[in-house]
Amino acid sequence: MDNIAGSKSTLTWLVHISVAALVILWLIPTFGLFISSFRTADQIATNGWWQSLFPSEQNLTLRSAAPETQVEQNGLYVIEGQLFEDGAKAKISVWGISSRDIGSYKPGDTAELRKGGNITVQVDGSYRMESSEPFTGSRGSRVFVTATQPPKFTLFNYQDMLFKDGSASGMGKAFLNTFTVTIPATIIPILVAAFAAYALAWMEFPGRAILVAAVVGLLVVPLQLALIPLLKFHLEIGIGKGYLGVWMAHTGFGMPLAIYLLRNYMAGLPRDIIENARVDGATDFQIFVKLILPLSFPALASFAIFQFLWTWNDLLVAKVFLIDATGQTTVMTQHIIELLGTFGGNWEILATAAFVSIAVPLAVFFAMQKYLVRGLLAGSVK
Amino acid sequence: MNPALLGLVTIVLGVVGCVGYFYLSNLVLDTVIFPARGPHAGRNINWANMVRPWLFLLPAIVALGLYLAYPVVETLRLSLTERVPGGGYTWVGLANYEQMLKEPKFWEAMRNNIMWLIVVPALSTAFGLLTAQLTDRIRWGNLAKSLIFMPMAISFVGAAVIWKLVYDTRPVEQDQIGMLNALYIFFGGTEPQTWLTIPIWNNFFLMAVLIWIQTGFAMVILSAALRGIPEETIEAAIVDGAGPLQIFFKIKVPQIRTTILVVWTTITITVLKVFDIVFAMTNGQWETQVLANYMFDKLFRANDWGLGSAAAMVIMLLVTPILIWNVRNARKEMR
Structure with missing residues (x-):
């Protein structure tokens, strides 16, 4: 199919370029947030994340060390040091000592300080201040530099978010809560649905066709309808809002897809194996546990991934059935919503929080993509 | 209890509960209610095989019914009522x-x-x-x-x-x-x-x-x-x-x-x-x-x-x- 109608080479190039463009278009929003999560608040506020990937020229206001660090050498008072933080590797092109004239000196030049003495700044940001009189005051002198800085990233945001109590604390707890919701809500529906799927695929009984049709119908029922009736029901039977309720809700909402996927897969298993086992005297329970379950692993894995992604990423069900007024059981999606409200402009917090919550599904996605695709193909109603 | 621990307990209880339910219900069906022996062995096996699918289906049907089918009906009913302060509902027809x-x-x-x-x-x-x-x-x-x-x-x-x-x-x-x-x-x-x-x-x-x-x-x-x-x-x-x-x-x-x-x-x-x-x-x-x-x-x-x-x-x-x-x-x- 590759060499359609002769004009192969130009067309192939066009395809390569358009696919590359599409991939970049699709990746760039995520990539931008990802890069932002490794930048400090100041960096994010000063320029776009795309500028952080290249060495950038910036005007900075820096300060020399305070006069109290001065030492006396041969009758001269000297302050020596480095204007940049450790390892900044910036290169100064011009500098100055007045905010009205920030580019009057070249690296290596010496400038007269207004309060007496002089200062020499080198290209790498090291400086030397000399004066015959002691330097006074509590703060160092300001130095205005125009410097080219290499890209600089930090893990600070992640450390701050996960291991410290502070502005955005709670993400660590929300992470654990999300896990607590997700794992039972993934495993239990699989078991329940697998038995039902086996019955619908391999057992003869009246009403089977209607049940299968009902499952297909329930696949598309919006869970929005379930919110109030079930919240009412949970409150009446005394579960209230909490983990038990959210596990039950996820089990119920995941059930149609689980049964549908598993039944389709199981119905496609070879009839001989199952009938041979029956002839050999195996009970349905034995056939199910020893034959069907192991053989259905791909379908089980497909559904497990769906359910995991869906419960991990869910906001609505958790909001309605889990999170109460105390906020102790908040999940990550809800936590991010709250951060959006309180730290709407603090992109270092938002970006980091978003990536903490995205990391696990992404890992699952890339590790088990084969099963996800297989499940999608089986799950879209044909 | 720590929620993570609670989750773990739930997984174990849930899995054991599920498997236990299916295993025990089958066992009871085959040995107690319709034992495959005695004078009516053949009839009993037939009966057991008619009931068994429903044992397999029961938890799923309950989940589907309660969490998806019932809410459709209940939402329809709620949409035709109004909550009365202090509890209860009144029928309001299409007013909503x-x-x-x-x-x-x-x-x-x-x-x-x-x-x-x-x-x-x-x-x-x-x-x-x-x-x-x-x-x-x-x-x-x-x-x-x-x-x-x-x-x-x-x-x-x-x-x-x-x-x-x-x-x-x-x-x-x-x-x-x-x-x-x-x-x-x-x-x-x-x-x-x-x-x-x-x-x-x-x-x-x-x-x-x-x-x-x-x-x-x-x-x-x-x-x-x-x-x-x-x-x-x-x-x-x-x-x-x-x-x-x-x-x-x-x-x-x-x-x-x-x-x-x-x-x-x-x-x-x-x-x-x-x-x-x-x-x-x-x-x-x-x-x-x-x-x-x-x-x-x-x-x-x-x-x-x-x-x-x-x-x-x-x-x-x-x-x-x-x-x-x-x-x-x-x-x-x-x-």
């Missing part, structure tokens, strides 16, 4: 619907939902078809596919944060940190725009997020369908001198028409349920309300269960044609 139809916010949500329903499935399917066709023809196509598919794994909330950065606005004298504004200024715009507050257009900026997520889904399904097309039909077209575009639109697309329809309807259902994106990005302000968020607003902010249920019924009504279509197809397939 009447009140809803008078609200401008409802019509705004309806208008936006219709735009979503047209734009998102169409563009997702179109992009999906395009990427499926293009990536099938190059060697690194699988990598490209998996990267375009990736947003599927990202939560709507995460996606909302990702796109909010794209749409971010800074005052005109500062450097723009949102990509869209940076591009806008680069191509000659003067004032940076607050994209999410420009009525009508902001809807499209929200839709972009869902299209970005759903394209991968469409691509995966359509790519499998494209591969399933018999080679002979394409070869015949080449022999007859058809160009690549003609082959694509006249040979391939007609053959995968049903799959395109399936993708379209599946995305349509997702669109009808879209809540998180709007909730996280604008919360329905600046004329971006949609039905699902309108309903959530009525239920949990205004605390008006009657009106909220009526809004939920509207969503259900919009889903119903697809539901019927699916069920009919499934029944046809089973025969």
Whole structure:
């Protein structure tokens, strides 16, 4: 199919370029947030994340060390040091000592300080201040530099978010809560649905066709309808809002897809194996546990991934059935919503929080993509 | 108890409970109720085999019935009642619907939902078809596919944060940190725009997020369908001198028409349920309300269960044609 109608080479190039463009278009929003999560608040506020990937020229206001660090050498008072933080590797092109004239000196030049003495700044940001009189005051002198800085990233945001109590604390707890919701809500529906799927695929009984049709119908029922009736029901039977309720809700909402996927897969298993086992005297329970379950692993894995992604990423069900007024059981999606409200402009917090919550599904996605695709193909109603 | 520990206990209890239920109920059925021995062994085995499917199905049917079927009926009932302060309900007939139809916010949500329903499935399917066709023809196509598919794994909330950065606005004298504004200024715009507050257009900026997520889904399904097309039909077209575009639109697309329809309807259902994106990005302000968020607003902010249920019924009504279509197809397939 590759060499359609002769004009192969130009067309192939066009395809390569358009696919590359599409991939970049699709990746760039995520990539931008990802890069932002490794930048400090100041960096994010000063320029776009795309500028952080290249060495950038910036005007900075820096300060020399305070006069109290001065030492006396041969009758001269000297302050020596480095204007940049450790390892900044910036290169100064011009500098100055007045905010009205920030580019009057070249690296290596010496400038007269207004309060007496002089200062020499080198290209790498090291400086030397000399004066015959002691330097006074509590703060160092300001130095205005125009410097080219290499890209600089930090893990600070992640450390701050996960291991410290502070502005955005709670993400660590929300992470654990999300896990607590997700794992039972993934495993239990699989078991329940697998038995039902086996019955619908391999057992003869009246009403089977209607049940299968009902499952297909329930696949598309919006869970929005379930919110109030079930919240009412949970409150009446005394579960209230909490983990038990959210596990039950996820089990119920995941059930149609689980049964549908598993039944389709199981119905496609070879009839001989199952009938041979029956002839050999195996009970349905034995056939199910020893034959069907192991053989259905791909379908089980497909559904497990769906359910995991869906419960991990869910906001609505958790909001309605889990999170109460105390906020102790908040999940990550809800936590991010709250951060959006309180730290709407603090992109270092938002970006980091978003990536903490995205990391696990992404890992699952890339590790088990084969099963996800297989499940999608089986799950879209044909 | 520590929630993580509680979760662990639940997993164990749940798994043991499930397996125990199925095992024990089968055991009881086979040895106590209908033992396969004695004078009626044969009859008993038949009886046991008639009951067994229902044992296997019972937990699933309970879950389906309670969590999906019953709420449809109950929501319908709630939409026809009004909560009385102090407890209880009174029958109000269609009053909730009447009140809803008078609200401008409802019509705004309806208008936006219709735009979503047209734009998102169409563009997702179109992009999906395009990427499926293009990536099938190059060697690194699988990598490209998996990267375009990736947003599927990202939560709507995460996606909302990702796109909010794209749409971010800074005052005109500062450097723009949102990509869209940076591009806008680069191509000659003067004032940076607050994209999410420009009525009508902001809807499209929200839709972009869902299209970005759903394209991968469409691509995966359509790519499998494209591969399933018999080679002979394409070869015949080449022999007859058809160009690549003609082959694509006249040979391939007609053959995968049903799959395109399936993708379209599946995305349509997702669109009808879209809540998180709007909730996280604008919360329905600046004329971006949609039905699902309108309903959530009525239920949990205004605390008006009657009106909220009526809004939920509207969503259900919009889903119903697809539901019927699916069920009919499934029944046809089973025969």
